[in-house]
Amino acid sequence: xTAVAPRPTHxxxxxxxxxxxxxxxxxxxxxGVVISVSGAxxxxxxxxxxxxxxxxxxSEPALxxxxxxxxxxxxxxxxxVLGLVRExxxxxxxxxxxxxxxxxxxxxxxxxxxxx
Numbered sequence: 001x002t003a004v005a006p007r008p009t010h011x012x013x014x015x016x017x018x019x020x021x022x023x024x025x026x027x028x029x030x031x032g033v034v035i036s037v038s039g040a041x042x043x044x045x046x047x048x049x050x051x052x053x054x055x056x057x058x059s060e061p062a063l064x065x066x067x068x069x070x071x072x073x074x075x076x077x078x079x080x081v082l083g084l085v086r087e088x089x090x091x092x093x094x095x096x097x098x099x100x101x102x103x104x105x106x107x108x109x110x111x112x113x114x115x116x
């Protein structure tokens with residue numbers, strides 16, 4: 001197991017012109033990480049999200065929570081990224097949770113993508 005300790009809380013820099021924000025929070029008691037995403041996920045944002053999620057999986061946390069409550073839409077590229085992250089989490093024994101699906105459209109696009 002690679003010992004890469006995530007910082008307690010930090011924002012991930014986004015690309016210019018992107019309305020998406022990503023915040024990473026370590027949850028020491030659960031040996032986990034919470035990734036809070038805000039804004040629509042398109043091609044450019046999906047690439048950033050992929051890098052962020054895969055970087056967190058490098059430390060093999062017991063739990064990875066992706067909070068999508070502030071994501072109004074996610075294109076096919078973003079859904080593909082979430083699917084790949086799910087597969088990698090399963091392969092490494094990390095429990096992946098998609099949390100707080102508060103946005104009305106989130107459940108629909110996650111279901112269509114087979115992520116729920």
